[in-house]
Amino acid sequence: MTETSWHEELRARGYRVTPQRQLVLEAVKALEHATPEEICTRVRETARGVNISTVYRTLELLEELGMVTHTHLGHGAPTYHLASDADHVHVVCRVCGEISEVRPDLVQPLVDGLESELGFATDVHHLTVFGRCRNCR
Amino acid sequence: MTETSWHEELRARGYRVTPQRQLVLEAVKALEHATPEEICTRVRETARGVNISTVYRTLELLEELGMVTHTHLGHGAPTYHLASDADHVHVVCRVCGEISEVRPDLVQPLVDGLESELGFATDVHHLTVFGRCRNCR
DNA sequence: ATATGTGCAAAGAGTTTGCAACGGT
DNA sequence: ACCGTTGCAAACTCTTTGCACATAT
Numbered sequence: 001m002t003e004t005s006w007h008e009e010l011r012a013r014g015y016r017v018t019p020q021r022q023l024v025l026e027a028v029k030a031l032e033h034a035t036p037e038e039i040c041t042r043v044r045e046t047a048r049g050v051n052i053s054t055v056y057r058t059l060e061l062l063e064e065l066g067m068v069t070h071t072h073l074g075h076g077a078p079t080y081h082l083a084s085d086a087d088h089v090h091v092v093c094r095v096c097g098e099i100s101e102v103r104p105d106l107v108q109p110l111v112d113g114l115e116s117e118l119g120f121a122t123d124v125h126h127l128t129v130f131g132r133c134r135n136c137r
Numbered sequence: 138m139t140e141t142s143w144h145e146e147l148r149a150r151g152y153r154v155t156p157q158r159q160l161v162l163e164a165v166k167a168l169e170h171a172t173p174e175e176i177c178t179r180v181r182e183t184a185r186g187v188n189i190s191t192v193y194r195t196l197e198l199l200e201e202l203g204m205v206t207h208t209h210l211g212h213g214a215p216t217y218h219l220a221s222d223a224d225h226v227h228v229v230c231r232v233c234g235e236i237s238e239v240r241p242d243l244v245q246p247l248v249d250g251l252e253s254e255l256g257f258a259t260d261v262h263h264l265t266v267f268g269r270c271r272n273c274r
Numbered sequence: 275a276t277a278t279g280t281g282c283a284a285a286g287a288g289t290t291t292g293c294a295a296c297g298g299t
Numbered sequence: 300a301c302c303g304t305t306g307c308a309a310a311c312t313c314t315t316t317g318c319a320c321a322t323a324t
Contacts, residue, residue, distance in 0.1 A: 016278060016323050036313085051281050056314065072209060077313060091257055100255060109246035110266070118237060119271030120228055129247070130263045134256030153298050153303060173288080188306050193289065212314095214288060
């Protein structure tokens with residue numbers, strides 16, 4: 001998606017293009033796997049303050065527009081990243097917390113199975129696999 | 138695990154067998170996929186009150202002992218169930234909230250792939266797949 | 275000009291913790 | 300009797316909401 005096309009997208013739906021929204025999107029883009037808090041902190045470094053509640057509202061909006069997605073990588077806050085960067089599956093070690101990303105084709109058999117058995121459309125972006133990594137087993 | 142063997146297990150580790158712990162375990166067994174709140178409510182029906190913080194502490198203990206596990210089936214509180222009942226994967230529709238359980242062998246290719254590629258030991262019990270069900274796509 | 279968006283503060287879920295009293299062993 | 304366990308209340312984290320003011324269109 002180009003810089004201007006999502007501006008159009010917003011306006012077409014009656015939403016407005018605000019500095020806060022641009023800053024939040026840039027932070028999501030730059031940070032990768034960032035929590036709302038982290039995004040807020042990052043945005044505040046760029047002089048113009050943004051309230052945490054605006055960050056929540058903006059993330060909700062951007063997610064609705066399909067520009068970002070979130071995943072739960074642990075027990076705390078969810079992490080957000082660009083939907084276009086989301087073509088991977090998260091693998092999280094519950095002992096050391098290490099986060100790996102693996103090729104989505106590893107889950108293809110699962111996706112296909114759910115499709116044929118349940119008619120279920122898996123949201124691969126949101127999938128997180130917990131377990132123990134090589135070092136922690 | 139028999140009724141008495143986990144009593145032994147507790148005592149062997151220096152923990153005590155209390156009515157609260159027995160009631161919480163029974164509630165987890167009976168309710169399946171229950172949140173701490175729901176477990177607390179259920180236990181309170183059996184006359185003897187149990188505080189919500191005791192429920193949290195007990196679930197943590199039972200999980201450490203490997204008797205129960207939890208999963209995140211949505212944005213709210215986690216749900217607990219007996220570890221021995223955990224031989225299934227949860228599939229959750231993000232539109233209607235419907236929860237299905239599927240055979241663990243559907244994820245076997247994923248588990249094997251993570252094992253061989255990363256040396257990663259997947260916790261299948263904790264795996265939840267989000268997406269859209271047949272009716273909601 | 276007008277309706278959407280923002281900041282602020284307060285409320286709301288869900289969870290954890292400190293401490294005195296309680297009760298298994 | 301000892302020490303783990305509980306209840307209670309308070310603190311804490313993460314998130315949502317109401318409302319007056321600000322601002323994109």
